Amino acid sequence: xxxxxxxxxxxxxxxxxxxxxxxxxxxxxxxxxxxxxxxxxxxxxxxxxxxxxxxxxxxxxxxxxxxxxxxxxxxxxxxxxxxxxx
Numbered sequence: 001x002x003x004x005x006x007x008x009x010x011x012x013x014x015x016x017x018x019x020x021x022x023x024x025x026x027x028x029x030x031x032x033x034x035x036x037x038x039x040x041x042x043x044x045x046x047x048x049x050x051x052x053x054x055x056x057x058x059x060x061x062x063x064x065x066x067x068x069x070x071x072x073x074x075x076x077x078x079x080x081x082x083x084x085x086x
Contacts, residue, residue, distance in 0.1 A: 003053050003055065004055070004057050005052065007020070008048075008051075008067070009046040011044070011046050012043050012044055012045055013043050016049075017031075018067045018068050019036075031046045032046060049079050
């Protein structure tokens with residue numbers, strides 16, 4: 001059983017992209033190579049600014065949807081809180 005990660009990327013145009021993966025390093029490489037998503041392809045480079053672990057793919061998908069429903073300000077607060085916790 002593998003763990004899943006929900007992540008947020010900051011794109012070159014300062015927009016935020018949220019996704020899930022079970023291999024964060026590979027996925028970030030794919031995003032920066034322009035092969036991961038249409039959204040990030042035209043907004044390179046991207047930088048990982050947030051990540052959290054979920055036990056299952058299903059939980060990760062639910063959390064991804066919850067984060068995508070947040071306002072920009074709420075997402076920035078989530079990122080800031082994670083930075084302060086490290």
